[in-house]
Amino acid sequence: MDGGGHHPLRVFFRDARLAFRWDELGQEIIGIAGPGALALMADPVASLVDTAFIGHIGPKELAAVGISIAVFNQVSRIAIFPLVGVTTSFVAEEDAMSKERDRDNINEDNEYKVSDNEMEKLISPEEASATTSKSSFELDSSEVNSEHKRKHIPSVSTALLLGGALGLLETLLLVLSAKPILGYMGVMTDSTMLKPALQYLVLRSLGAPAVLLSLAMQGVFRGLKDTKTPLYATVAGDATNIVLDPIFMFLFKYGVRGAAIAHVISQYFIASILLWRLRLHVDLLPPSLKHLQFGRFLKKGFLLLARVIAATCCVTLSASMAARLGSTPMAAFQICLQIWLASSLLADGLAFAGQAILASAFARKDHQKAIATASRILQLALVLGLLLSLVLAIGLRIGSRIFTNDQDVLQLVKIGIPVLVAIVSIIFIMTLASYGGFVGIWIALAVYMSLRVFAGFWRIGTAQGPWSFLRS
Incomplete structure (x- = not known):
């Protein structure tokens, strides 16, 4: 079906019967999205592990760590999503x-070899044999060298430098401004949550360089359509975190500090694995400083940055309003938020798969594949969203005791489940939190996410911005 001449919104229904077809495109999407989503969930899953262990210390500690995790995650998101998205x-x-250039070079070599074969007819058999032997030796040597040749992709070096620099800046910001930031979040100087929240946030912020650097490298691997390597690295890191959490928290009696220390160690472990693997495939250092692409990254990442800042402000304000309601509502909010963030990243796996495939298709000017990919991703995302809503609505009621035994917290968790699907606008948060308390915050989250969905449909329907290819 040709995309030209049809309304852009038809992209949602294009070949819908093939949405779950296990064809070449389906395999490519799932091959990237599956491992990619699981890898992207590493930090939220690690936060869930911390939440599960800390929840059994007490609701005050759980609430305190919840605020700290909300601060850390939202500050990180400002840098992570523009950096990872642009890098991919x-x-x-x-x-x-680069692959297209390699194919062109191979074609030129083949044409050159044809000419050589014609020349062989003009020389003696002895000379031809010697020449053939020499050519075969040179070919074998070049093939051996090409197998071990690392790719030169200029954006890789830029992404790693930006990830490391932004991580250091985040560490400095959170270490130096932890107390006033927590005050803005509703943790005042006389609050019993201040000490554990401050301890966790300061120690956790030491892992920011590793978090941003590893996520930048995940963006590189996703761009190369390799999502298995980040998955293996994050599974190893999460396993390390799970083992170290009870050791530092209970055996060494560090409490919430132990959870932060275990988390930081696991993040540096993940970054080390990814860096070791990446250096085998790609040149990490640019030939010269002029090959760095800071201007290109800033230009393309600006709109993404604006969108992420808006969403970050909404989620951060939500956590702040929950903290002002007290330690019990904040503890329940922390459980709901972390589960929602972890599960929602499954959809981000589809987004990154679409991003990598679309970028390759546009580079080859293959608009038909771009349209087919967009249709398949949107259809799969709709089904995944419905399934996640059902799983969360049922599963969290059963599994919430993993995170706490406090009956008041558990009751609020059950109340928050039906609207566990959104982010929120600042106006709705402040208004509904004032009148509806804990439930009002989650209703506001759902309202804002609905507005984002409407805006997305509007852009597709009018074929604006990145969707302009639907009218081609």
């Missing part, structure tokens, strides 16, 4: 263009 697109585009 740039690497996929440059890798596709």
Whole structure:
């Protein structure tokens, strides 16, 4: 079916009967989205592990750590999503263009070999044999060297430098401003939550360089359509965190500090694995400083940054309003938020798969594949969203005791489940939190997410911005 001449919204229904077809495109999407989503969930899952252990210390500690995790995650998101998103697109585009150049070079070599064969007819058999032997030796040597040749992708070096620098800046910001930030979040100087929240946030912030650097490398791997390597690394890191949490928290009696220390160690472990693997495939250092692409990253990442800042402000304000309601509502909010964030990243796996495939398709000017990919991703995302809503609505009622035994917290968790699907606008948060308390915050989250969905449909329907190819 040709995309031209049809309304852009038809992209949702294009070949809908093939949405679950296990064809080449389906395998490519799931091959990237599955491991990619699980890898992206590493930090939220690690936060869930911390939440589960800390929840059995007490609701005050759980609430305190919840605020600290909300601060850390939202500050990180400002840098992570523009950096990872831009990196994935740039690497996929440059890798596709590099492969096209390699194919052109191979074709030229083949044409050259044909000419050589014609020349062999003009020389003696002895000379031809010697020449053939020499050519075979040179070919074998070049093939051996090419197998171990690392790719040169300029955006990789830029992404790693930006990830490391932004991580250091985040560490400095959180260490130096932890107390006033927590005050803004509703944890006042006379609050019993201040001490554990401050301890956890300061120690957790030491892992920011590793978090941003590892996520930048995950963006590189996704651009190369390799999501298994980040998955293996994050599974190893999460396993390390699970083992170290009870050791530092209960055996060494560090409490919430132990959870933060275990988390930081696991993040540096993940970053080390990814860096070791990445250096085998890609040149990590640019030939010269002029090959760095800071201007390109800033230009393309600006709109993403604006969107992420808006969403970050909404989620951060939500946590702040929950904290002002007291330690019990904040503890319940922390459980709901972390489960929602972890589960929602499954949809981000689909987004990154679409991003990598679309970038490669556009680099090759293959608009038909771009349209087919967009249709399949949107259809799969709709089904996944419905399934996640059902699983969360049922599963959290049964499994919430994993995180706490406090009956008041458990009751609020059950109340929050039906609207566990959204982010929120600042106006709705402040209004509904004032009149509806804990439930009002989650209703506001759902309202804002609905507005984001409407805006997305509007852009697709009018074929604006990145959807302009639907009218081509």
